[in-house]
Amino acid sequence: MTPSSRATEPAAPVSTPASNPASRQPRFVVAPGGTLRGQLRVPGDKSISHRAIMLGAIADGVTEISGFLEGADALATLAAFRAMGVVIDGPDRGRVRVMGAGLEGLRDPGLALAMGNSGTSMRLLSGLLSGQRFATTLTGDASLSRRPMRRVTEPLRAMGAEIETTSAGTAPLVVRPVANLHGIHYRMPVASAQVKSSLLLAGLYATGETCVTEPAPTRDHTERMLTAFGYPLERTPGRVCLHGGGRLRAIPIAVPADISSAAFFLVGASIAPGSELLLQGVGLNPTRIGVINILRAMGADIGVEGLREEGAEPVADLRVRPAPLRGIEIPADQVPLAIDEFPALFIAAACAEGETLLTGAEELRVKESDRIAVMAEGLTALGIRAEVLPDGIRIVGRGQRPDVFTGGRVHSHDDHRIAMSFAMAALRASGPVEIEDCANVDTSFPGFAALAAGAGLGIVEEAA
Known part of the structure; x- marks a missing residue:
């Protein structure tokens, strides 16, 4: 090893999914349609x-x-x-x-x-x-x-x-x-x-x-x-x-419930007709609430109940119901406040009326995967028009039609947030959504499939 130079850092490459059967990972298979209902608490932040x-x-x-x-x-x-x-x-x-x-x-x-x-x-x-x-x-x-x-x-x-x-x-x-x-x-x-x-x-x-x-x-x-x-x-x-x-x-x-984990359910209940979820004890740190601000700007129905402080962090219950979403240009000041939640927000954008434009989000290209390229790849596989930009993405939403997404297979590229985001896409799909390479979901959300299934998502985790 040698000390690094000061060259510009490259974007994280998009890995090629493994084809060797010995290296196969667990996968999600999610049935189309459904609603999300009830009360749940996602894991700690x-x-x-x-x-x-x-x-x-x-x-x-x-x-x-x-x-x-x-x-x-x-x-x-x-x-x-x-x-x-x-x-x-x-x-x-x-x-x-x-x-x-x-x-x-x-x-x-x-x-x-x-x-x-x-x-x-x-x-x-x-x-x-x-x-x-x-x-x-x-x-x-x-x-x-x-x-x-x-x-x-x-x-x-x-x-x-x-x-x-x-x-x-x-x-x-x-x-x-x-x-x-x-x-x-x-x-x-x-x-x-x-x-x-x-x-x-x-x-x-x-x-x-x-x-x-x-x-x-x-x-x-x-x-x-x-x-x-x-x-x-x-x-x-x-x-x-x-x-x-x-x-x-x-x-x-x-430790409050993680708003980054709650984001998948905020999006899922916003896009699935007949849904109503109460997400309990979610951390609402002001530097983390970009996902709520962006969804509300798109027209989402998200209520904050029982706001309180636990330790040094604000905490509340979030009630979310479905609402017609519209495409927006995501405000620059919200980008750093929602940097980990954009994969889920891209699913919401696909279900919105009109275009959603994200810029100023170069950081997404050096996460667990290049989340801009990988999400665009998966959205395209499910029938959504998505244009990759150097620092963001343009997504053409398909509005209120019930079958926003086609069924199909997407690869998470070992990225937990990609896998969980596409699981929610099945709520508005015309066929099953199969998501490969899901082992890393346990890095941030152990038990995701079981919790989502209990709320009404038709998800099955298949062993490697």
Whole structure:
């Protein structure tokens, strides 16, 4: 491995689905039509689950977590801290006890830390590990090993960190100990909560002040949780600063239901006639509600009930009923607030009257897959006109006709959000929708097929 250059990061390639029968994954087969009805709670928020483990591990005292997401991504974070000597009980039905080791209490794991498919784990840990007194290697699966890491390694190097990547700027990452880190004032060229969080975690170990300025609002779970753990921050619009050398005090953390997981059901109940769903205890962090804002702008009927605060996060129940949707030009200020929910929103756009246009979403091209190209491929396979743009997509909706989508087969390209989005497309399809390569759904939404089937989706998960 050699240190990465400063070349522009490429978009993540669209992988070719495996043809070797030995490499087959579980698939979804979804019957056409149906309605979604009842009350349900989707799993805990993935972003908050990651951060609860990370901050609990370096806090003083015992952090009690409820609602923890027992998906593969969050479990990779948990396993990494166990490997670094942190005593963690659970998870047991979403409950986890983290016996904090303090800021200086992590130990050399003696082996590479496997991050699986979790970009959040790798990018945030690269910052936290930059301040440790031992070397660590972070590895990932084939998908994660294609994703760009220069966006986080370069500013960390500016803080004095020693991090090696491949020549392409990808994982594995090798983080070596340094004498000290120093704070920097960093203006992010692209809005990214993962980069912001990584630098703030490194800043806990740095001398002086670390400030991050973002070009557009991104999710602020790290800032909220640091404050809840008693770490002083200075926050102004678009900017956050902290000084190194403080301490974190353990607290109880209640993880709300993940709005990114709720998004599939928000779209499904919006497009399926006769539906009515109550999604319970969904986190409504202001930096995450773009999916609600966009759907409402398209005409969706989404009500917010019982708004309350749990811990440092706003939470509410969401009631959603079907409504005629219209195509829109998605406002630029909503793009970073809905970056993970766009695959589901593209299904809504196909069911809308007129065109939907998304621009300014280059970040979608370097997720678990190139989500613009992969969604366009799947939409086309199901009879929808979709034009790929360098930074977005144009989708020609088919309005209120019952058979918006044809039946057919789509490939998720190992991307959990692609798989779950196309499952909802079957609600308005003329034939069965078959979705290949669905193993990674468990990274963020274990039990998705069973929960969706209980709500009325005609989904069957077929074993590999």
